Amino acid sequence: MLDSSIPFPTLPPAPGVGYKPQHFQDILGDARPVEWLEVHAENYMGEGGRPLAQLRHLAERFAISVHGVGLSIGGEGRLDPDHLARLKHLCGWLNPASFSEHLAWSTHDSHFLNDLLPLPYTSETLQRVADHIDEVQESIGRRMLLENPSSYLAFEESTYSETDFLSEVTRRTGCGLLLDVNNVFVSCTNLELDPRAYIDAFPIDKVGEIHLGGHDEDEDDHGAPLLIDSHGREVADPVWSLLDHLLERSGPRPLLIEWDANIPPWSELAAEAARAAKALERVPA
Amino acid sequence: MSVSQTQFHDALLDSSTSVPIGLSDGRGQPAGARFSVYRNNVAVSLTEALEVSFPAILSLIGHENFKKTAGLFLRQHPPKNPMIMVYGDEFPSFLEDFEPLQHIAYLPDVARLEQALRESYHAADADAVAPNELAILPQEALAASKLILAPSLRLVRSRWPIHAIWSYALDRSSAKPKNQGQDVLITRPAYDPEGRVLPPGASLFVANILEGKTLGDAYEKAMHDAPEFDLTGLLTMLLDTSSIIEIQTQD
Known part of the structure; x- marks a missing residue:
């Protein structure tokens, strides 16, 4: 277990957004109601240049959350030591308010596939994920958050529900959780599960951050709804309702809007953040 | 039935491979389409990464051809690490051996130029020497010294007019390329890489400096091949673009 006595900065229970370089000037001008920013770890693992200069500048004014998309925590192989070293370096100089990653895999046989791929929920995969999280937390010297995935299919071999699996991972490793409400809605629609029951079963006291993002609507071979976690539009209404349901249980938490494709002008992103601020205001602290 | 990540990986990259057995739609049916x-996410996201990295190649061969070419490339050369912003270092040599595009002989070198621009963008920051540091050295000490150039500096030499082709590809109002080789020096005075064409002597000089030759040796080689070589002009440009980060004098 980690030494939790070391103080780190923390994320405020307020709206944040995923940072996009095209919004740099807008954010420096007037970021309201956004109070913190999230960056993808891998985009800031270069040697220098504008990306790192911008991040250093933003970190002077905002709490920063580092969100990894490439560690492959659910991978069958061992974690890439070079990538772990790059992450340790980034967390070392930036001292972010949070580090989070996904319950997914993306690397196999030293091929990085640039997608968050699913894994079955069994005792073997549970042990593997827990070992990898131990290794990450050991390496960066702090507790991390693990995010629930968007699923388009299920593994017949799974013996745990996703919420039980995540609960057990936090129990074994001491890690926190990042609850992506859009992912809950996408997965539950795709796999015919009840999203509210999912939220109710989630280990809510472990949630250090909430994500919201947009999805696309499609259909599978049989005409069943198939939602795609695209992050390319505004958050859908049923996802906002699900957020209200979550916040009733959890109270205010750091709440992030993700918009990674078809990136809108800052005003549109700030409007989504304002809607998030309203949702947070409605619940007692 | 358990599904290994090897099976999953192989089926992702090869759509002629059938979907692994043991994946369902959550309603008791096989996962099917x-x-x-996931197949689409992998192919589309990596193709988009290459489009961002090689905009001139995209413009030169068009979206459809680029998509087909990238689709083959990403299956033969998936990224080796998660730093997608530098993915594609093998793309220029892939284009060289790629039969359907071999009739466009300059493509690989234009891709090398784009790759070099991107490497420059992400390269380490370094403080440049003050402009007078060269001027104060006595001539003999200057000839024996070595110049250490900025980590963001790149030299791309080609028998094709790559700078003109690259400019024209990104802005069709640029001058039409003439049939003459171009050597391009990329510098990064602040955060934006700049490409400029070097005359043959200057290009040879910079190539020798990058190999670690002394200023005197590099000058001799450049003058031998190109007697019109303007050393002062080149050094002034290197200083103006913050490209010299250290002058190592022989003690």
Whole structure:
């Protein structure tokens, strides 16, 4: 277990957004109601240049959350030591308010596939994920958050529900959780599960951050709804309702809007953040 | 039935491979086309990464051809690490051996130029020497010294007019390329890499400096091949673009 006595900065229970370089000037001008920013770890693992200069500048004014998309925590192989070293370096100089990653895999046989791929929920995969999280937390010297995935299919071999699996991972490793409400809605629609029951079963006291993002609507071979976690539009209404349901249980938490494709002008992103601020205001602290 | 990540990986990259057995739609039916969501995510996201990295190649061969070419490339050369912003270092040599595009002989070198621009963008920051540091050295000490150039500096030499082709590809109002080789020096005075064409002597000089030759040796080689070589002009440009980060004098 980690030494939790070391103080780190923390994320405020307020709206944040995923940072996009095209919004740099807008954010420096007037970021309201956004109070913190999230960056993808891998985009800031270069040697220098504008990306790192911008991040250093933003970190002077905002709490920063580092969100990894490439560690492959659910991978069958061992974690890439070079990538772990790059992450340790980034967390070392930036001292972010949070580090989070996904319950997914993306690397196999030293091929990085640039997608968050699913894994079955069994005792073997549970042990593997827990070992990898131990290794990450050991390496960066702090507790991390693990995010629930968007699923388009299920593994017949799974013996745990996703919420039980995540609960057990936090129990074994001491890690926190990042609850992506859009992912809950996408997965539950795709796999015919009840999203509210999912939220109710989630280990809510472990949630250090909430994500919201947009999805696309499609259909599978049989005409069943198939939602795609695209992050390319505004958050859908049923996802906002699900957020209200979550916040009733959890109270205010750091709440992030993700918009990674078809990136809108800052005003549109700030409007989504304002809607998030309203949702947070409605619940007692 | 358990599904290994090897099976999953192989089926992702090869759509002629059938979807692994043991994946379902959550309603008791095989996953079927749902697996394509992952196939699509991998191919589309990596193709988009290459489009961002090689905009001139995209413009030169068009979207459809680029998509087909990238689709083959990403299956033969998937990224080796998660730093997608530098993915594609093998793309220029892939284009060289790629039969359907071999009739466009300059493509690989234009891709090398784009790759070099991107490497420059992400290269380490370094403080440049003050402009007078060269001027104060006595001539003999200057000839024996070595110049250490900025980590963001790149030299791309080609028998094709790559700078003109690259400019024209990104802005069709640029001058039409003439049939003459171009050597391009990339510098990064602040955060934006700049490409400029070097005359043959200057290019040879910079190439020798990058190999670690002394200023005197590099000058001799440049003058031998190109007697019109303007050393002062080149050094002034290197200083103006913050490209010299250290002058190592022989003690």
